[in-house]
Amino acid sequence: MMNEYTIDQVLIHGLYGDLLLCTANASNVQYIIKQMNMRMAEHETTDATSENGIEKELQAYALIQCATKSKNAKKGASAVVGLVDSFTEDGYVHLVLEYCVQGDLFEMLQNSPRELFYWDDAQRYFDQIAHGVAFLHNECGLAHRDISLENILIDDVGDCKICDFGLASIDCKRESRPVGKRYYMAPEMYGDDGYDPMAADVWALGVLLYMMHTGLPLVEKAATSDRIFVYIQTHGLRAMVKAWRVQRLVPMQALDLLEKMLVIDPTQRITMADVVHHPYVASPLVA
Structure with a gap:
């Protein structure tokens, strides 16, 4: 009390x-x-x-x-x-x-040199977050639906903690209501046919990884009204990273993983079980 x-x-x-x-x-x-x-x-x-x-x-x-x-x-x-x-x-x-005394990952990113993380820090954070989301999906049977830098807290020893389950999809049935923060919302959330909340989590986590390495949102909105989204849809993520001149900020393993997470067709997107076994998570970082 x-x-x-x-x-x-x-x-x-x-x-x-x-x-x-x-x-x-x-x-x-x-x-x-x-x-x-x-x-x-x-x-x-x-x-x-x-x-x-x-x-x-x-x-x-x-x-x-x-x-x-x-x-x-x-x-x-x-x-x-x-x-x-x-x-x-x-x-x-x-x-x-x-209580996570060091605040959230968004604040930490803003306060980092050049407003992006060093590669080894980004990999360490992502490893923890990815295993947390995989735990939610595979052990708990729930999807978060609001994965973002703001909803990752940092404890007193610098470890990441996922917070805020107010939008969670408890039984992971197809959802119809688009929720979450616009930068992180998957393209299928704007459609009329509903969406798989676990696949939407994978997209959001991919956006989070992209932001940790570049300091930039992937798109304003994952819809055809957004020119970067249309470029990715037409030419692919790797081409966009090169065209927008951020390829030097993203290590090869991270870019390979991003290409598998940020797939516009959710049925072709990898699952969290695949994410945690990807070399970017499972192995030492290779530039």
Whole structure:
């Protein structure tokens, strides 16, 4: 209950609730507490950033905690922000979450030299994130649907943690509602036939990898209204990287992986099981 915590700072004051940095009175350990107004959450129907996010997040963490017991889960599970406790009080649901003191990967990228990561740092981060997403897909049976630099947190030892499961696809059926951040949304999310949320995660993760190496979004929008997207559609990713003069920023192994992740046809896109076995993830980096 909230009387067990001291509020150190209100990080976000939102329409549906607050994000609090708190200290546990008994242990003196800091946590993030996400509060959600239950009545407001029940009426979340038009906000594209959440689909009854608190319920989705609770369902997602139930699957994550169950899957963490699997012998295959150790590396992937460690790349997910831990849920310490949850409770309901005074009309609010509270999620007590692991506190990642170094902020998010977007902030870290912005504060890096030339606003991009050194190759070995990008590879290390991506290895952790990829195993985390593979854990969500293969062990938990859920898709994140909002993979982005902003939703990757960094803990006190510099390791990556995936956060924010308010848009998760719990049973991974075909989805119809396009969600997430525009830079990361897969092209099929703009169509009328629905989309595979796991394949959409692979696209988003590919965009994240591209951004870590170049400091740039891949496209403004993965649609024919975007000239870079049309160039990729017509000439391929490798040609675009050369034409936009960023090839020196992307190591060969990373570019090979990107070509397999950022495939416009989602049925031809590799899966997360393939991603974690690709040489860029599984082997030392080769320029």
